[in-house]
Amino acid sequence: MEKRVLITGAAGFLGSHLCDKFIADGCHVIAMDNLITGTLKNLEHLLPNAAFEFYHHDVTKYIHIPGQLDYILHFASPASPVDYLKIPIQTLKVGAMGTHNCLGLAKDKKARILVASTSEVYGDPLVHPQNEEYWGNVNPVGPRGVYDEAKRYMESLTMAYHNFHGVDTRIVRIFNTYGPRMRLNDGRALPAFIGQALKGEDLTVFGDGTQTRSFCFVSDLIEGVYKLLLSDYCLPVNIGNPDEVSLLTFANEILHLTGNKVKIAYLPLPVDDPRKRQPDITKARNLLNWEPVVSREEGLKRTYEYFKHLYSEKGWS
Template sequence: MERVLITGAAGFIGSHLCDRFVSRGFYVIGMDNLITGDMGNISHLLPLENFEFHHHDVTKFVHVQGTLDYILHFASPASPIDYLKIPIQTLKVSSLGIHNLLGLAKDKRARILIASTSEVYGDPLVHPQSEDYYGNVNTISPRGVYDEAKRFQESMTMAYHRFHGIETRIARIFNTYGPRMRLNDGRVIPAFMGQALRGEDLTVFGDGAQTRSFCYIDDQVEGLYRLLFSDYSNPVNIGNPEEITIREFAEEIIKLTGTEQGIVYRPLPQDDPMQRQPDIGRAREILQWEPEVDRAEGMRRTYEYFSRLSPEELRKKEHKDFSSHIKR
């Protein structure tokens, strides 16, 4: 039985990856410090013989007993609310954290896949964004703590690949959605979904003409799984190239929920990207992968998932209080 370590295991994408690898017969070691993760996302896995959970912060030394075949590094705050409240921790998990995990991969001779992000492209001057585009990022803006952390993580990963010969994979993840998202975390779909469930008007920043491209979680996991087992070490975009304006998407949410909500407009945050659309030509060619779930079906599944949750369960999906984790 091959063994895989998944960091950020109690998070949105991390928990779905745990499901995939458990179902494929791997022995899965989940790791999370639970700053943003939710044990409810993996509670169904805890009784299984081929799953174990470690409550641990990867910015501290990481030790795993026994052999290890694969590492998937998904431990990182990923929403604006998160990384604006805990900027130091956001920087550390993609610097100290990736250093610890690359060292573990070297020691165990394990292949490692890191979760990078479309945010490495910043507010792009090229559209759509291909992996060859270097990006347009403001290093000292509030968003820079996330954007630059991920860019450094890519650099560190490639350095270990070139210098130590570590087998590495880099996934540049575009907006992903589905069951187990954390509501109201500052990203488009969780924010709209939370407001829709509470019957509130939907908040659009700017005039709503900025675009995003949304990938359903099942498609995202399939792309990541194929990337891990590919022979390709350079970055690969994993996302859905179907682009939509934020204003049009808000109208779709209102139609989906069947409510009388309106749209309210607020000032656009600093350095918020105006366009976001992946060029997935590399994923199509190398992984023979492209999304299969269209946005209407994916949003229907997502809304049904949250509609079934009790009020208490919905509250647990709200963003957390980070005050106990903030360090000077």
């Protein structure tokens, strides 16, 4: 029998790529999204497929899925500061109530569930690079706390269901990911830089630009998530690219890629903005035989072509 897979947050950046992956693998995919930050445009190529269903539903409400379920991938959540600063309550609810509903469904269906956590559980880290045993440095009452703590609670709740109810669980901690289907108004560094360059605007770097990020191309991330789902490891696993780069260097790479002759403008650093971000992927390498294969140079080229097409579609130069 074909596997039946529920993917929440399916109309988002990562969720839609997961739908593609499982459809290509011969699964029946039930995609769920309330479209608060996602868009059906990311899924329209799958809608004619008989192995694909779309449920317009908010996971913080009771979830009913008829029939068997083999896997649940809980990816529903605002993931950009632009979003979770605008809708903080919804962000907390999807991490708490949404996760509770998904775990309850997994328990009822005897399905394996993978929940999407984040490198933000490490906060502004005092350990570098960040490994899964590090507990983090998070300000629970700061502006980013609604996202950070929602994900930390998600992990705790997931392990409680695993330990108390015996639910078959997986936890992925996702580091900065980029690629086609990111939103133009996402607010994160890569779409912001490329969008500004395409419009001939100065690239805005926060602080002095020495803060670092580690960018993983989306196809690598999806492969890591897939391998973790099929593994037998229940504790959190970092999935990301350990190739660390400062945001100032990254901005200059975007300028070189686009060929635009604009400047870099500096703005004040946001509250609680992490100064360092680099995954220790030793567990992923050893447990999953996974590591990223797409270089930043290649990934940026693919992503730039996607954004150029979007700008062309909208009539922008």
